[in-house]
Amino acid sequence: MSTLQVTNLESGYGEVQILWSLSLGLQPGKLTSLVGSNGSGKTTLLRAVTGLIKPWKGNVMFDGKDVTKISPHEKAEMGLVLVPEARQLFTDMSVLENLEMGATPKAARAEFAQTLEWVYSLLPRLKERQNQLTGTLSGGEQQMVAIARGLMAKPKVLMFDELSLGLSPLLVINLFEVLLKLKTQGLTMLLVEQNVQMALAVSDYAYVLSNGRVDIEGESRTVMGMESVRKAYLGI
Amino acid sequence: MNIEALIASTFDGLMLGFVFGLMAMGLTLIFGVMKVINLGHGPLIAIGMFAVLVMSQSLGINPYLTLPVIIVIGLLTGIVMYFVALHRVINSPELTTLLATFSVNMMITGLMTVIFSTSPRGLDVTLGSLQFGRVTILGTRVAAVVIAVVVTIALYFFLYRTRQGKSIRAVANNRGAAELMGINSSWVLGLSFGIGAMLAMISGMLLATMFSFTVLTGNALETKSFVIVVLGGLGNPTGALFGGIIIGLLESITTIFIPVSWVPVLEFVVFIMILLVRPNGIFGARSS
Numbered sequence: 048m049s050t051l052q053v054t055n056l057e058s059g060y061g062e063v064q065i066l067w068s069l070s071l072g073l074q075p076g077k078l079t080s081l082v083g084s085n086g087s088g089k090t091t092l093l094r095a096v097t098g099l100i101k102p103w104k105g106n107v108m109f110d111g112k113d114v115t116k117i118s119p120h121e122k123a124e125m126g127l128v129l130v131p132e133a134r135q136l137f138t139d140m141s142v143l144e145n146l147e148m149g150a151t152p153k154a155a156r157a158e159f160a161q162t163l164e165w166v167y168s169l170l171p172r173l174k175e176r177q178n179q180l181t182g183t184l185s186g187g188e189q190q191m192v193a194i195a196r197g198l199m200a201k202p203k204v205l206m207f208d209e210l211s212l213g214l215s216p217l218l219v220i221n222l223f224e225v226l227l228k229l230k231t232q233g234l235t236m237l238l239v240e241q242n243v244q245m246a247l248a249v250s251d252y253a254y255v256l257s258n259g260r261v262d263i264e265g266e267s268r269t270v271m272g273m274e275s276v277r278k279a280y281l282g283i
Numbered sequence: 284m285n286i287e288a289l290i291a292s293t294f295d296g297l298m299l300g301f302v303f304g305l306m307a308m309g310l311t312l313i314f315g316v317m318k319v320i321n322l323g324h325g326p327l328i329a330i331g332m333f334a335v336l337v338m339s340q341s342l343g344i345n346p347y348l349t350l351p352v353i354i355v356i357g358l359l360t361g362i363v364m365y366f367v368a369l370h371r372v373i374n375s376p377e378l379t380t381l382l383a384t385f386s387v388n389m390m391i392t393g394l395m396t397v398i399f400s401t402s403p404r405g406l407d408v409t410l411g412s413l414q415f416g417r418v419t420i421l422g423t424r425v426a427a428v429v430i431a432v433v434v435t436i437a438l439y440f441f442l443y444r445t446r447q448g449k450s451i452r453a454v455a456n457n458r459g460a461a462e463l464m465g466i467n468s469s470w471v472l473g474l475s476f477g478i479g480a481m482l483a484m485i486s487g488m489l490l491a492t493m494f495s496f497t498v499l500t501g502n503a504l505e506t507k508s509f510v511i512v513v514l515g516g517l518g519n520p521t522g523a524l525f526g527g528i529i530i531g532l533l534e535s536i537t538t539i540f541i542p543v544s545w546v547p548v549l550e551f552v553v554f555i556m557i558l559l560v561r562p563n564g565i566f567g568a569r570s571s
Contacts, residue, residue, distance in 0.1 A: 097463060123465030135460035137453045147446070148453045151465035156446075200465060 050075050050235050051096070051127065051204050055105035058095040065091040067259045068105065073204060073237055078230045080238040080246040080267065082280065083256030089239045090132060092256070093208050097122060097129050110203060124152045126203035132212065134193040138182030142173055145181055145192055149199030158201065166195045169225055187218040194225065205229075206237040211245060223249050243280040247271040255280075287417040292535040298424040300531025301431040302489045304524035306504060307511035308438070309482030315518030316455040316475040317373060322384040323364065324508055326391035327480045329501030330360065331487025333395065336404055346408050346492055347426060353488050354481055361480025365473040373472065388502070395498045405495035427489040434485055435524060438478070451475050455518075510554045516564030525566060 051073040059065040065088045073079050083089055094100045096107055098119045106115040109127050117125075137145050146166065150159050167174040170191045176184060181192050190210065197205050207226075211219040219242065226236060227249060240246035246267075247253055253270045255263040263270060270276055306328060313321045321327075331353055338349045368387050372379045410422025442448040453461045454471045462468050487501065494500075511530050515522025533553070534546050541549075557564065 099459065099462075119462040120465050120467045123463060128465075129463050131460060131463060135457055135463070137456040137460065139456045140449070140452060144449055144452075147449060148461070148464050148466065151450070196464065 050110060051237070052108040053092075053096060053105070054108070056092070056095060056102055056107065057104040058091060058100055058102045060091075060100065064103070065259050066095060069256075069259065069261060070105075071254050071261060071264070073235055074252065075235050076230070076233045077251040078226060078236045078238060078249060080240060080250035080253045081256060082240055082243045082246050082253060083262075084280070085241065087256040088259035089241075089256055090208060091259070093129060093206060093239055096206070097127070120151075123200060126152070126154075126201070127206075128197050128200045128202035128204070129206045129208065130193050130197040130210070132208040134189050136181040136189055136192055136196070138180065140181065141178050142181055142184070142192055143177040145196050146173075146177075146199045149196035150201075152200050155199060155201040159199075162199055162201060166198050169198070169228060170195050187214055187221075190214060190218075190222060194222065198229075202234070204235045204237065206239065208239050209241060210238065211240060211242045219245060243276075244271075247276075288539055289536070291418045291420075292539055293532065294418065294420055295424065296532035296535030297528060298420075298428045298531070299493070299535060300528030301428045301435075301524070302486055302493075302527070303507065303511055303531050304527025305431040305434060305482055305489070306486030307508045307515065307523040307527050308435070308520045309479040309486070310505075310508045311512045311515065311518055311520055311523040312482065313476055313479035314512070315520070316451060317369075317472050318377070319369065319373070319380045319384065320377070321476075321479060322381055322505070323368075323387040323391065324479075324483055325501035325503070325505030326388050326395070327357070327360065327483035327501070328487035328490070328504050329395060329496075329498055330391065331357070331484030332491040332496050332500065333399060333404075333498070334484065335488040335491050336406060339406060339408075346406055346488070347430075349488065350430065350485070353484050357481030357484035358477040360484070361477035362473045364480065365476035369476065370469065370473070392498065392502065399498050401497050401499055403495045403497050406491050408492050421493075423492045427492060430485070430489060434482070438482070438520070441478075447471075447474065451478075507550065510550050512564075513554060514557055514564055516566045519564065519566055522564055522566035526564070529565075 054070050056069045057064065057066050069092060081089055095102045098117060102115055106113055109125060114122055137148060146163060150156055150162065155162060172188060173191055173195055176188060181189060184192065210222060223245060229236065238246055238250060247270060250267045253265065253267040254261050255270065255276060263273065263276065310321055310324050313319055334353055334356055335346050335349050338344045338352065339346045364387055368383045369380060372383050408423060410426055412422055413420040442452060450461065450466045450471050453466060454468050458468050507530065511526035512523055514529060515526030530550065533549065537546060537549055
């Protein structure tokens, strides 16, 4: 049974339909990636799953419950947390305050101190910066805050939207190493990425989206070897 | 002109300024959190004035002891006002929220006119006075400043030291991200509106201990709040406090030299100058 199961989901903006009967599932403790070119519907899917836009048809099951129509803050409370594209930090607040806001769900609030210690051990840079305003940090440090803020919620499923966007290759490798560490600790994750090669390299299972539909799915290793994927996304 | 009059006016203006600052903070907080200009601000100030009037005259309660009741009425009125008038249009263009809050203004003003008429009222409150040479400082003003300062400090403590307060700042900063972190932004917006209304009512209560007033005084103070808020930079509570002090000083010092009826003219000249020269306010960010 998967922790997050999307079935025949359709959604879009106004009259424009973006997602066409899209289905996917996340295996517990696995890192799943969702890749595809610009405009293939990746971000729209995340917005529909979190409830930032309304699904038109189909349903989203999380932890055995139908959460299709539930608002984003209630989903976060349940443990379905998104690290949004372009980080969306509280830039006028300090790093520590951002992390406190991440720990809004009740369960997370109770274990704030332990979670904070764990997050600082994963991303030690943040401890040095904890009293700095996040708006004054570098892009890489801001992305670390975004990941840390998501982790502070003690999520059952953590989703990342375009984690690598605008970061140097070295930073991207560092952040992906953090994801691999989280995987060994058993966290279920969904990585939505334009950086197809990187995403396929770190993930266990992959979905390739095209025009709002799942085009290809399978073990990441298998997907990476597919002729069509190599041609279309990897340029090899 | 003599030097004593100038010193007395400066003290007077400074003390009045703190109350003006508190009043404008209510307006600027709401704008800062939800980008709504609350055109119902004036009637909320008036409710504060009449609440203290009714409680002290009909129930015989000391005006200063009504403060806790005013705080509760303010919070509740603001929260109800948000969910009744504003919540459904919170994501609409500015004109819609302006109209929504303006209609609340009309309703409260109309209702209060029916109940209290528009004749002038005043509180019978004396707290003695302090004498420094020939300069007299009224006890009511000292009490008003003390309350205004304590409320301001409590507000800052709330916004920077408590989880609820921090979530208000988070929602003000990035509402979408706050939702994604599990913060119920509808509740936070309602609470912020409640705090804005509460500040308006507390300032109304304090001003009622200093001046006579009518049902319509609130609306005159609303325009004054706009001047202060623009002076201090929209959405910036500290700026509102300084803006309030500037307007308080301006108001009391200029009356030594020119008739009182010219004060609003002067205020609006300052208002227009600020808009022309520094549209983000004296303490506002310089960008865009």
